Amino acid sequence: MLRISFISKNREKILFRLKKRNFKKIYLIDEVLLLDKKRKKIQNILNKILEKENILSKKIGKLLIKNKNYELNDIKNKCILSKNKKKKLKKELKDILFIINQKLINIPNIPDKYVNKNFDKNNILFKEKKIKKLVNNPLPHWELTKKFNLFDLSLGSKMCGTGFSVYIDKCAKLQRSLIQYFLDINIKYSYKEYNLPYLINEMSGISTGQIPDKENQMYFIENDKLYLIPTGEVPLMNCYRDKIFNENDLPIKATTYTPCFRREAGSYGTKSKGINRLHQFDKVEIIQITSSKNSNYALKNMILHVKNIIISLNLPFRILRLTGPDLGYSSSITYDIEVYSIAQKKWLEVSSISNCTNFQSNRLNIKYKNNVTGEIALCHTLNGSSLAIPRILVTLLENYQTNYQINIPKVLIPYTGFDSIK
RNA sequence: GGAGAGAUGGCAGAGUGGUUAAUUGCGACGGUCUUGAAAACCGUUGAGGGUUUACUUCCUCCGAGGGUUCGAAUCCCUCUCUCUCCGCCA
Numbered sequence: 001m002l003r004i005s006f007i008s009k010n011r012e013k014i015l016f017r018l019k020k021r022n023f024k025k026i027y028l029i030d031e032v033l034l035l036d037k038k039r040k041k042i043q044n045i046l047n048k049i050l051e052k053e054n055i056l057s058k059k060i061g062k063l064l065i066k067n068k069n070y071e072l073n074d075i076k077n078k079c080i081l082s083k084n085k086k087k088k089l090k091k092e093l094k095d096i097l098f099i100i101n102q103k104l105i106n107i108p109n110i111p112d113k114y115v116n117k118n119f120d121k122n123n124i125l126f127k128e129k130k131i132k133k134l135v136n137n138p139l140p141h142w143e144l145t146k147k148f149n150l151f152d153l154s155l156g157s158k159m160c161g162t163g164f165s166v167y168i169d170k171c172a173k174l175q176r177s178l179i180q181y182f183l184d185i186n187i188k189y190s191y192k193e194y195n196l197p198y199l200i201n202e203m204s205g206i207s208t209g210q211i212p213d214k215e216n217q218m219y220f221i222e223n224d225k226l227y228l229i230p231t232g233e234v235p236l237m238n239c240y241r242d243k244i245f246n247e248n249d250l251p252i253k254a255t256t257y258t259p260c261f262r263r264e265a266g267s268y269g270t271k272s273k274g275i276n277r278l279h280q281f282d283k284v285e286i287i288q289i290t291s292s293k294n295s296n297y298a299l300k301n302m303i304l305h306v307k308n309i310i311i312s313l314n315l316p317f318r319i320l321r322l323t324g325p326d327l328g329y330s331s332s333i334t335y336d337i338e339v340y341s342i343a344q345k346k347w348l349e350v351s352s353i354s355n356c357t358n359f360q361s362n363r364l365n366i367k368y369k370n371n372v373t374g375e376i377a378l379c380h381t382l383n384g385s386s387l388a389i390p391r392i393l394v395t396l397l398e399n400y401q402t403n404y405q406i407n408i409p410k411v412l413i414p415y416t417g418f419d420s421i422k
Numbered sequence: 423g424g425a426g427a428g429a430u431g432g433c434a435g436a437g438u439g440g441u442u443a444a445u446u447g448c449g450a451c452g453g454u455c456u457u458g459a460a461a462a463c464c465g466u467u468g469a470g471g472g473u474u475u476a477c478u479u480c481c482u483c484c485g486a487g488g489g490u491u492c493g494a495a496u497c498c499c500u501c502u503c504u505c506u507c508c509g510c511c512a
Contacts, residue, residue, distance in 0.1 A: 043472055047481045054481090057493040061440035072492085079492040244432090244469085246450095367469095376469080 001104050001363045003378075004036050017110035020117045020324030028103050035103070039096050046089040049082050105212060109359035112333035117324045128316035131340055134402050138343035141394045142274040144401060145171075148421050151275060163264065163279040165390070170421045174396070174408070175282065177415035178389050179257050182284040185309055186386055191255035191286050196235040198258060199226040204238045207363040209330030209356070219261050232258035232285035233383040237360060240289060244376060245368040251298055252289035255386065257282065275390045276348060282389040288382045291368055292358065295380035299355045302384045303335055306351045309387060313409050315395055316340040318347060330356045339391065343398035348391040353384030 007014060007029060018026055056075050063072060116123065145151055150171035156164030167175050187193055205211035205227055210218060219228040229235060236256045245252070260283050275281075286305070288298045303319065310317045322334040331354035338347040358378035361367070366379045400407045405420040413419050 040472070043481080047472060050481060053492075058441060060492055064440070076492045083492090 001359060002107055002110070003362055004032060004100070008033055008036065014110050020111045020115055021108060021327060022325045023108060025106060028107050032100055032103050035096055035100050039093065039100065042089055042093050042096065046086065046093060049086050049089070053079055053082065105206065108213070108329045109332050109356060111324045111327055112355070114321070115324050115327065115333055119323050123321045123323065125319040125321060125335070127318040128340065131316045131342060133342055134400065138398055138401055140274065140343040141397045144397055144406070148406060150397065150421070153275070165275045165278055170418060173416055174412070175389055175393055177412050178392060179282060179284060180415050181412055182309065182386055183255060183257055186255035186284065186286055189305060191253040194236055194239065194254055194256045196232060196256050196258060198229050200229055200234050200238070201226055204234055207241065208234045208237050208360055210234060213329035216265055217263050219263060228261035229258060230262050231260050232256040232283060233287060236285060236287050237364060237381060237383070240364065240366050242365045245379065247291055247368050247371040250289065250291050250368055250379070251294065253286070255284065255286045257284045275394060278390060284386050286384050286386040289366060289379050290382070292377060292380050295355050295357060295382060298382050299333070299353065302353050302382060306337055306353065306384060306386050310337065310339060312411050313392070313396065315399065328354060330359045332357045332359070339395045341395045341398045348395060350388050350391045351385040354382060356381045356383070
């Protein structure tokens with residue numbers, strides 16, 4: 001959520017930047033500003049009434065001590081006169097704050113100055129040039145599973161419909177090994193591990209920006225008014241609600257493994273073969289909370305971190321900067337990391353790393369105290385996948401296949417306990 | 423699910439209608455002392471929102487939302503959460 005003080009000082013800039021997103025409800029900006037002016041007016045009048053009342057009330061207290069009861073009624077009557085007016089103003093103020101809030105919630109974060117509206121070659125920051133094959137005609141994973149019994153989608157659909165996968169035997173263990181491996185690396189680079197609930201309430205979804213934007217992409221449990229998490233970012237970030245950090249204690253770095261649940265409603269065209277896109281998938285997530293001046297550095301740091309993990313697995317990859325219209329609701333700038341599957345001849349997104357600046361922290365109320373000035377300011381929040389499991393799994397299976405077996409990357413063997421799937 | 427207790431500042435913990443943003447302790451920060459540190463002593467120490475060019479000044483906030491009252495941390499109602507005991511259960 002953007003701050004009103006920020007909007008009123010940067011109206012032109014915000015309008016310009018939001019256009020990069022193709023944001024339709026641009027009129028909300030001016031509406032909010034107008035309402036805020038109104039709010040200030042009301043607040044001002046109310047404050048003055050309250051001040052008068054406070055003074056009179058204190059007077060009554062003093063008179064009571066001195067037993068001067070005869071003067072009391074006179075003062076009391078004065079107070080009663082303003083009582084209705086006070087009530088009315090309080091209600092007005094409350095209503096207007098509610099409306100402003102509703103409007104603010106519906107305004108996404110403004111894109112960074114480096115974010116373009118349209119895709120061009122400048123959006124590709126890095127791309128692997130040579131991609132080597134181990135076999136001549138590599139099979140896609142849905143063919144490989146017929147040979148090696150890796151996973152079973154029909155079992156999944158038997159119990160809960162399409163888009164749910166059952167992993168079997170060594171593939172199940174490979175998947176678990178990946179989770180363990182990613183967590184271990186994250187921890188090694190001082191991300192603190194959290195194990196979190198997979199259900200969240202409405203407030204948590206609003207604070208990280210999934211609601212109202214992605215509300216119907218989430219599974220909702222009507223009985224208890226809870227959502228299944230679409231990403232570990234939501235509960236992880238919500239751990240830090242209402243905190244004021246000392247600048248010295250920043251950055252906060254945290255990681256978590258969670259399954260992610262997504263309805264993928266409306267994405268018929270992308271209903272893809274195999275396990276490229278599922279309603280439930282595993283992901284290891286990293287987040288950082290920084291001061292406003294360090295978020296850029298943290299973003300680069302996180303990209304490098306994820307990049308190194310992919311390199312350790314020897315997977316071909318590329319890094320893209322997302323365009324404005326592709327940007328997530330809370331993000332000001334996002335980099336996607338994609339790995340290349342030689343069997344599918346396709347790039348698969350395995351990580352999305354975003355700087356949400358102070359958009360989430362405004363909602364979450366995460367702040368820090370400046371070392372020098374002692375001033376309190378909103379933190380910046382960042383999140384990234386490190387990494388999404390199924391697509392890494394897919395690419396490993398497909399890129400590491402030979403005619404007789406699937407090899408396991410060296411770094412994973414200590415975790416799997418086997419060096420190939422036959 | 424049943425019964426009871428509770429929710430106050432970074433933490434601990436007083437406060438049951440009248441200068442109470444709130445005693446006190448701890449922590450943190452600054453200072454005195456010290457070669458340095460500790461101890462001791464002194465001082466500072468919540469957030470949000472109006473107003474003002476600024477100095478200033480005012481308002482709101484004691485889990486959340488209502489109510490009573492001239493006046494609410496304190497009384498009443500509703501909700502949320504936490505703890506203890508019992509029940510059920512991995």
